[in-house]
Amino acid sequence: MTSGPEGSDGVEDLVVACDVGGTAIKAGLVDACGSVRHDDGLPTPVVAGDGAATADAVLAEVVRITARLRESAAERDARVVALGVIVPGLVDAEAGLARYSENLGWRDVPFVRRLARATGLPVGFDHDVRAAGAAEQRLGAGRGRRDVAFVPVGTGISASLVLDGRPYAGGGWAGEIGHLDAGSGLPCPCGGTGCLETVASASAIRRRYEERTGRAVSGAVDVAARLERGDPDARAVWDAAIDALAASLTGLAAIAAPELVLIGGGLSGAGDALLAPLRRALDARLTLQRRPELRLAGLGDRAGLLGAALLAWERVGVRVAEPEPHTSRPDAHRTPAADPAT
Ligand SMILES: [Zn+2]
Incomplete structure (x- = not known):
């Protein structure tokens, strides 16, 4: 397995991944091979009966966790290059919107716009189960x-x-x-x-x-x-x-x-x-x-977190562990279009 990509300054690139669930937010720093370097998390801040307030509280927590994980990345001579977030319910990933969640009560929350503005990072965003499926295919039992x-x-x-x-x-x-x-x-x-x-x-x-x-x-x-x-x-x-x-x-x-x-x-x-x-x-x-x-x-309850990491990497042009047609090549690699060296 190769190590993660590095900038020209030799500092390793990592992403922040957040799996927002009905009861807990799981978060972590993940490298370009799909290894979780550092775990974080907290209970989902649900404001009973108020979906908009719940969305505000969740977004604020994701911003706080991201800041914390950026600090721990810096402590290990790495930097965070993107953020990946997944949520339950109906999701319009292309529009960057959490359309609806029965458990969390929110409607039409512009996750990508608000998180990009608050963190300054490129933000990958999708539905939790879809992201978990992608993680199983790339990093789990579907490798x-x-x-x-x-x-x-x-x-x-x-x-x-x-x-x-x-x-x-x-x-x-x-x-x-x-x-x-x-x-x-x-x-x-x-x-x-x-x-x-x-x-x-x-x-x-x-x-x-x-x-x-x-x-x-x-x-x-x-x-x-x-x-x-x-x-x-x-x-x-x-x-x-x-x-x-x-x-x-x-x-x-x-x-x-x-x-x-x-x-x-x-x-x-x-x-x-x-x-x-x-x-x-x-x-x-x-x-x-x-x-x-x-x-x-194969990934159990880690699938969502790793799926969020894949989305973040994709936002900066890295397709983690993508299989080649008809072959298995599990190493991470940059797509040519995103690699400034090619
Ligand atoms: Zn039915």
């Missing part, structure tokens, strides 16, 4: 692959797509497989019927098991653990989830043809109890579609 779907299964389900090496956003709307009809026949809060999330999200698996048995469980992974003990209710709930996931991934294979599907989120904690039957169910459904390899995601 070296160009067509990757990252599918976090937690309270909800979505697919973050990297197609031909580039994140595909569809204006922020792509990959919402959680609200495609997967055949459950159940009503969904979105207004649809049979949505994948009604049976296969980690929350749905837990809820359906509890409703069926009257027994409390700690989560979907706990339901998976009961399969080994021959619990027929766990089996019924689990099989329905696997079947719906396989149906949705079949649609994904037909439309986007990922070579690799990475399952992340809380449900991935079930490991082989999830992957083995899902592989079988998917195999049984696929006919002439490209058969995606199925794996667990």
Whole structure:
């Protein structure tokens, strides 16, 4: 692995990455190989019932964290060349806007403009799950692959797509497989019927098991653990989830043809109890579609932070760990257009 790029003065370049979540802001200094050099973070400053005030407080914290991380970069003879920030909800990355977040309550917050003005840095900005998917493709379990779907299964389900090496956003709307009809026949809060999330999200698996048995469980992974003990209710709930996931991934294979599907989120904690039957169910459904390899995601809750770092690097012309077509070349390199030496 190469070291990060250096300016002509020999000072190493780093970026500040911020993953703004519903409960915490994770931040760090990240080099051009995708290594986190220094961690920081704090609880997300939520102003109850006031999305605009929450946005102001979050932006102020990101500016403060950035200043702090710039100081720690200077202490190690490095400098910060860009800032990358990711947020949940609906995001218009091209316009630099956080359109809407149900958890944080904000609407149309110009993150990029406000952070660029306050920090003087180039700002990369995107949706949290999309950025995490890009990080999995470049630095995690999808390293070296160009067509990757990252599918976090937690309270909800979505697919973050990297197609031909580039994140595909569809204006922020792509990959919402959680609200495609997967055949459950159940009503969904979105207004649809049979949505994948009604049976296969980690929350749905837990809820359906509890409703069926009257027994409390700690989560979907706990339901998976009961399969080994021959619990027929766990089996019924689990099989329905696997079947719906396989149906949705079949649609994904037909439309986007990922070579690799990475399952992340809380449900991935079930490991082989999830992957083995899902592989079988998917195999049984696929006919002439490209058969995606199925794996667990590799970066865990670091994926977002690293995704934010990739966005920051991209703003200054560095594509970290980009795979070449048909080869795997994990080293960081500058794109020729951005390299003043070429
Ligand atoms: Zn739905």
